[in-house]
Amino acid sequence: MKRLWTTLALSACASAVLLFGLPSSVATAGGKPVRAPMPDAAVTFDLPAGQACTFEVTGVPVVNREFTTTFPAGPNGDVKVTVDGLLIERLTNVSTGKAIVLNVSGPAILVYHADGSISGTAYGPSLLHLSPTDVPPGPIFVVNYGRIVATITAGGQFIVQSRFGPEFNICRALS
Secondary structure, three states: OOOHHHHHEEOOOEEHHHHHOOOOHHHHOOOOOEEEEOOHHHHOEEEOOOOOOOOOEEEEEEEEEEEEEEOOOOOOOOEEEEEEEEEEEEEEEOOOOOEEEEEOOOOEEEEEOOOOOEEEEEEOOEEEEEOOOOEOOOOEEEEEOOEEEEEEOOOOOEEEEEEEOOEEEHHHHHO
C-alpha cells in the first residue's frame, strides 16, 4: 500500500490513485481531463497492529461516490489528480469487532511529479494515517476536519508539512 493517507484522503482521501500509481487514463486522455469513479478496492484496507493503532484496523466503503479527475501532464511532467465526491467508511477493530462509520469525503488534490514524488493537499474530513517510519512518526490514525499538506518522496517516505483543524482519534474511538 503506497500510502493510506493518499489512498483515502487523500479519501478525499484522499486517494486510491496513489495506491495504484498514476492512472493509465493519463496516457489516453488526448489532452483532456479524465473523470473516473473511485473503485471500492481503492478505498478498502487492512492495517496491521502497530501501523495505525495498537490493534489491526480494517476499512470498507459503506457509500462510495468518489471520483478522480486526472489532468494531462504539464510541461514539467507533473500530473494533477483531484478526488471529490462522497465516501463513507466503516472502520473496524478486528480484535474486538467494534466499528464506527465516518464521512471521509475530503476533497483532495494530488500532484504526481516527474521525479516520482507526490504532493497532496486534503481538505475537510480526510483520513490521516502515519506509520512509525513517517514524518512525524506514528502510529497515528485520525480524521482531520481541516487541511493536510503532505509529500511522498520518490523513495516512499511520507512527510506531513502541515495539518490544521480539529481531529477525531480513530484508535481511541475503536478501543
